[in-house]
Amino acid sequence: MENILTVTHLQKDFGTHKVLRDIDFSVSKGDVVSIIGSSGSGKSTLLRCINLLETPTSGDILFHGASVLSSGIDVPSYRAKVGMVFQSFNLFDNMNVLENCMISPVKILKVPKAEARERAMHYLDRVGMASYINAKPRYLSGGQKQRVAIARALAIQPEILLFDEPTSALDPQMVGEVLQVIGKLAEEGRTMVIVTHEMTFARDVSSRVIFMDDGIICEEGTPQKIFTSPEKEPTKAFLERFWNR
Amino acid sequence: MTTSLPSDFWGRVLFILQRYGTSYLKGAGTTLLISIVSTIIGCIIGFGVGVVQYIPIDKRSPWYKRALLRVAKVIMKVYVEVFRGTPMMVQSMFIYYGASQLLGINMSMWFAAFFIVSINTGAYMAETVRGGILSVDIGQTEGALAVGMSPLRAMNYVLIPQALRNIMPQIGNNLIINIKDTCVLSVIGTVELFFSAKSVAGTYYTYFESMTIAMVLYLTMTIAASKLLRLWEKKMDGPATYDLATTDTLAFTSGLLNISTKRPANERPL
Ligand SMILES: Nc1ncnc2c1ncn2[C@@H]1O[C@H](COP(=O)(O)OP(=O)(O)OP(=O)(O)O)[C@@H](O)[C@H]1O
Ligand SMILES: [Mg+2]
Numbered sequence: 450m451e452n453i454l455t456v457t458h459l460q461k462d463f464g465t466h467k468v469l470r471d472i473d474f475s476v477s478k479g480d481v482v483s484i485i486g487s488s489g490s491g492k493s494t495l496l497r498c499i500n501l502l503e504t505p506t507s508g509d510i511l512f513h514g515a516s517v518l519s520s521g522i523d524v525p526s527y528r529a530k531v532g533m534v535f536q537s538f539n540l541f542d543n544m545n546v547l548e549n550c551m552i553s554p555v556k557i558l559k560v561p562k563a564e565a566r567e568r569a570m571h572y573l574d575r576v577g578m579a580s581y582i583n584a585k586p587r588y589l590s591g592g593q594k595q596r597v598a599i600a601r602a603l604a605i606q607p608e609i610l611l612f613d614e615p616t617s618a619l620d621p622q623m624v625g626e627v628l629q630v631i632g633k634l635a636e637e638g639r640t641m642v643i644v645t646h647e648m649t650f651a652r653d654v655s656s657r658v659i660f661m662d663d664g665i666i667c668e669e670g671t672p673q674k675i676f677t678s679p680e681k682e683p684t685k686a687f688l689e690r691f692w693n694r
Numbered sequence: 695m696t697t698s699l700p701s702d703f704w705g706r707v708l709f710i711l712q713r714y715g716t717s718y719l720k721g722a723g724t725t726l727l728i729s730i731v732s733t734i735i736g737c738i739i740g741f742g743v744g745v746v747q748y749i750p751i752d753k754r755s756p757w758y759k760r761a762l763l764r765v766a767k768v769i770m771k772v773y774v775e776v777f778r779g780t781p782m783m784v785q786s787m788f789i790y791y792g793a794s795q796l797l798g799i800n801m802s803m804w805f806a807a808f809f810i811v812s813i814n815t816g817a818y819m820a821e822t823v824r825g826g827i828l829s830v831d832i833g834q835t836e837g838a839l840a841v842g843m844s845p846l847r848a849m850n851y852v853l854i855p856q857a858l859r860n861i862m863p864q865i866g867n868n869l870i871i872n873i874k875d876t877c878v879l880s881v882i883g884t885v886e887l888f889f890s891a892k893s894v895a896g897t898y899y900t901y902f903e904s905m906t907i908a909m910v911l912y913l914t915m916t917i918a919a920s921k922l923l924r925l926w927e928k929k930m931d932g933p934a935t936y937d938l939a940t941t942d943t944l945a946f947t948s949g950l951l952n953i954s955t956k957r958p959a960n961e962r963p964l
Contacts, residue, residue, distance in 0.1 A: 502836055504754075529842025539837030543855040545936075552851060553841035584936040598837075605841055 459508035486661035532602030592623030721890030729872035732811035740819020777817035826857035866923035
């Protein structure tokens, strides 16, 4: 399969705190990679490094084989190829649902307005939010906000989608509606990297699971392997703690 | 001049109004014009300065860019400190007479008036704008960057509109302060409301009556200004309800065509 993203020897320090230590992994077209691991293991930092919200301390990130850390790169247009969905939604509060999904296609990608609108409506319909186009984010429930955020990310038609704990800020009864949407995207064969604490979901939708522990990738493999016969002690301990919760 | 002043207070007020009503109105008009225009210009200055103060110095950018930004920041910091830290009345005379004596520029009174009030408002607004931008959640910027906006565009489309909404009350406050404080321009001879009122008062020694009229006019202007700004804020917020085109199939909200926003966000209609 065509390689999209490769991370090599990635390190990230915050001062003296080494949050990521030598991370290597790659994502091919159609992969659905779930990243699990305990709080503070560096999962968010990894995703934030991938779309350059954080600058890696050392190592490299290759997008279609080309480094995105070289000085000549146009960071905004790289980010437009990498969609990101945040734990805290981060919808633009000054725009309604439709504007949220249209601003980047129209202003950044220079898609004609009518086409951008059609595109936004298409994705809003996919996430079941087409009827809310006039609502400002503050009037939506958490689950609805996250679905709009997913539509917004899809509307820039990225080659890869990053999710950072998309359901962690949601009330339990809203988790399902968001996971359902992400699950459908996985079925379609979209390339995604999902940081999540929803183990059942990770088991069901992923093609590969990465277990992170203290800034390194401790174990990586198919969902069957990670969830039914993990090899490393930290993985076993983490999953044990998780299932017995 | 036939000075047959009425003997009672209200009679004298009426008498003054009949003779000099237009000069009060002209004065009030001048006051309003200077305060509104200067508040607008001041806000523009404030946004310029506030945005520059907000821009972090990026270690990765070339040295000359960093140096330029540093110098700009220092100059703007000095500007803010000087104009916030000295009385506008003293500034007026300092600038008006200083310009003619030091630079040989004879400012027109109008120019001087707009200049002084604008630059003063700008100094106050700069800090307000910086605070306004800082008060916008960092997630808004990250969301904007993540959809491919450059930092400048993120500022333009996401941060500044939200900062503007956040600081609307302070802008209103500044307008009200300006309506009142333009009276200090009388020291450089600007014929605004206070100047007019004082001139009339001097003619007949009717200080109390004349200032009563000025008080009423000032109060009318400030109350009207704050009411209008409140309306504008409401308009910026948009409607408090939104229309649903059809139904939200995933969240099972059927039959509701108009959702009231008073309902807590996590409560679902049945
Ligand atoms: N900007 C920052 N400055 C300093 N330390 C940071 C910063 N961002 C993250 N960290 C630290 O890096 C470590 C990893 O954080 P990260 O958010 O990546 O963890 P995580 O695996 O996503 O955890 P969680 O499951 O709680 O979201 C934490 O110890 C955190 O305190
Ligand atoms: Mg995290």
